[in-house]
Amino acid sequence: MLAHELGHYLGLGHIFFSFNTASEAEQFLTDHNNNPNVFDADGLSDTLPDPYIGDHYNTCTDVSAVTLNGIVFTIPRDNIMSYYNGRTSLSPKQMELARWYLQLRMQNGMSMPTNINAPNRRKPTTWASGPFRGAHPVSRI
Numbered sequence: 001m002l003a004h005e006l007g008h009y010l011g012l013g014h015i016f017f018s019f020n021t022a023s024e025a026e027q028f029l030t031d032h033n034n035n036p037n038v039f040d041a042d043g044l045s046d047t048l049p050d051p052y053i054g055d056h057y058n059t060c061t062d063v064s065a066v067t068l069n070g071i072v073f074t075i076p077r078d079n080i081m082s083y084y085n086g087r088t089s090l091s092p093k094q095m096e097l098a099r100w101y102l103q104l105r106m107q108n109g110m111s112m113p114t115n116i117n118a119p120n121r122r123k124p125t126t127w128a129s130g131p132f133r134g135a136h137p138v139s140r141i
C-alpha cells in the first residue's frame with residue numbers, strides 16, 4: 001500500500017481501467033474494435049493491459065486471467081500500481097519513469113503542484129470523452 005502511494009508520488013499512474021462487471025468491460029472492448037491495448041491505463045508498453053473488474057476481484061482473489069470477447073488478459077497481480085493484494089514489482093519503464101520523476105521533484109525541492117503532467121500518463125479527462133470513453137477512472141488513492 002505504501003509502495004503504491006509512493007508510486008503515485010513519483011509520477012506513476014494506475015495500470016488498469018476499472019469496470020463493475022465483465023460485461024461492462026466486454027462492451028468497452030467491443031466499442032474499441034477489440035483492441036486489447038484499450039485497457040492500457042498508464043500508457044507504458046511494458047505493463048500489461050488490465051481490465052480491473054470489481055465483481056471478479058472482490059470475490060475471486062486467485063483469478064490470474066480473464067477472457068473478454070475471446071481475448072485472454074493475464075492479470076498483473078504483482079504490479080505495485082495495480083489494486084491486487086501481494087503487489088511487489090514495477091516494470092522497467094515504471095522504474096525509469098519514477099527515477100525521472102524523482103529527479104524532477106528534487107529540482108523543485110521535492111514538491112510539485114500535481115502529478116497530472118507526468119509523462120506517459122493518460123489524463124482522466126480523456127477517459128470521459130476521448131478514446132477511453134466509457135471506462136471508469138479510479139481515483140488516485
Ligand SMILES: [Zn+2]
Binds near residue numbers: 004139
Ligand atoms: Zn492508486
